[in-house]
Amino acid sequence: MQNTVGNAIFYAPQHGIRVLAEDGADDPLSKDNPLYEIYLKMDKLSQTVDLEDPSRTPGALDLDALSMYSWFREQGASADEIALFLDPSMNALVSLDASELSSLGQLAAIKMCGGWRNMIASNARGAQYQRTRNGNQSLATFLQSTLLPGTVRLSTPVSTIERTESSVKVTTAKGVFTSSAIILGMGPTMYSGIRFEPPLGMVNRLSVERSFNGVYSKCILVYDKLWWTEKGLSGTPSTPEGYTHVTFDTSDGVHPSSGDKAALAAGLSPRQYSLTAFLVGPRGAEWALLSPEDRKAAAISEVAGAFESEDAKNPT
Ligand SMILES: Cc1cc2nc3c(=O)[nH]c(=O)nc-3n(C[C@H](O)[C@H](O)[C@H](O)COP(=O)(O)OP(=O)(O)OC[C@H]3O[C@@H](n4cnc5c(N)ncnc54)[C@H](O)[C@@H]3O)c2cc1C
Numbered sequence: 001m002q003n004t005v006g007n008a009i010f011y012a013p014q015h016g017i018r019v020l021a022e023d024g025a026d027d028p029l030s031k032d033n034p035l036y037e038i039y040l041k042m043d044k045l046s047q048t049v050d051l052e053d054p055s056r057t058p059g060a061l062d063l064d065a066l067s068m069y070s071w072f073r074e075q076g077a078s079a080d081e082i083a084l085f086l087d088p089s090m091n092a093l094v095s096l097d098a099s100e101l102s103s104l105g106q107l108a109a110i111k112m113c114g115g116w117r118n119m120i121a122s123n124a125r126g127a128q129y130q131r132t133r134n135g136n137q138s139l140a141t142f143l144q145s146t147l148l149p150g151t152v153r154l155s156t157p158v159s160t161i162e163r164t165e166s167s168v169k170v171t172t173a174k175g176v177f178t179s180s181a182i183i184l185g186m187g188p189t190m191y192s193g194i195r196f197e198p199p200l201g202m203v204n205r206l207s208v209e210r211s212f213n214g215v216y217s218k219c220i221l222v223y224d225k226l227w228w229t230e231k232g233l234s235g236t237p238s239t240p241e242g243y244t245h246v247t248f249d250t251s252d253g254v255h256p257s258s259g260d261k262a263a264l265a266a267g268l269s270p271r272q273y274s275l276t277a278f279l280v281g282p283r284g285a286e287w288a289l290l291s292p293e294d295r296k297a298a299a300i301s302e303v304a305g306a307f308e309s310e311d312a313k314n315p316t
Helices: 036-046 060-065 068-074 079-094 103-113 116-120 137-146 188-193 202-209 261-265 281-288 292-307
Strands: 008-012 017-021 158-163 168-172 175-179 195-197 216-223 244-249 273-280
Touching: 008 292, 036 103, 036 116, 060 103, 068 079, 068 103, 079 116, 079 244, 079 273, 079 281, 103 116, 188 202, 216 281, 216 292, 244 281, 244 292, 273 281, 273 292, 281 292
Parallel strands: 158 195
Antiparallel strands: 008 017, 158 168, 168 175, 216 273, 244 273
8 A cells, every 4th residue: 555654745946845744645735735726626617527428518618628727727827836736746647738638538537536636645535545566467367367268368469349230359369259249448549559340430539539648657766775754754755846746655565654553464564665756747758768877867866855865865
């Protein structure tokens, strides 16, 4: 589970800001955040979204035509406030800036998540909280090994999906399969690798053509000791001015500071201590163009700067 015990850091040296907040990584500036009132308005507006059919949301066309950036500007946010507080969150969530996102789409996402705070929280209400200790691939391999042979087929890319009135034929690199229906569980940006017969309808085609992948890199810094919890820090700094927008404690277990005696007794202490810097969105794209040495140096120096820590400079 994500360690949220200890102070979170919000570090923006060009703006002269370094704030410690006791609220885990939840919302470092909370009510002091200049966008706070707009976030509340956004939450309220998100409740009006029709999740079954977003086009039936009141004002749907206008909201869809307006980027999230423009909507925030209309509510009185400055470009600088958006760059400092909103863009880093959107980069970490979907690897895009607010200017690249439809207001309607994001309002729908906020409603689905139960509010903006849940979207950015690192505690039990939000993302990042729970992790698969041995990696997500273990879910697929576990299912494959426990279900009847042939039920789960790994490394079997689909090249064609042909639909008739009564069945769907799926052609893969390892054979052809027929069923009455299929569920396609992949992001629309990957549809282009599949030939659909008959072709996708216009709405689907438009959503595929207008979707694109952002940049999402992670730099994992592994340490031989838990120096950040020793300093009373949660390991989750926000650093909106850097290449590294957010960092999380990705030690794969429960820290002694969590006080979770049952988990500790069950042997769920971390097998490694690590902080993972997120290099995401447009700044992540700039970081990706640096040399490997410069990428490593930038991530380490930004994390060390936020923590004001010499220990941070020496990952193993
Ligand atoms: C770098 C990165 C870090 C992330 N970190 C986190 C995180 O810390 N926490 C979190 O909650 N989320 C994280 N996410 C988001 C999370 O990974 C996704 O939300 C989640 O994986 C989506 O699951 P999915 O099953 O819908 O799609 P996917 O996991 O994308 O699964 C789609 C599957 O379809 C397969 N596929 C593609 N084309 C074909 C084809 N032609 N034939 C057959 N199979 C095909 C792919 O190989 C893939 O296995 C991260 C994403 C990225 C890219």
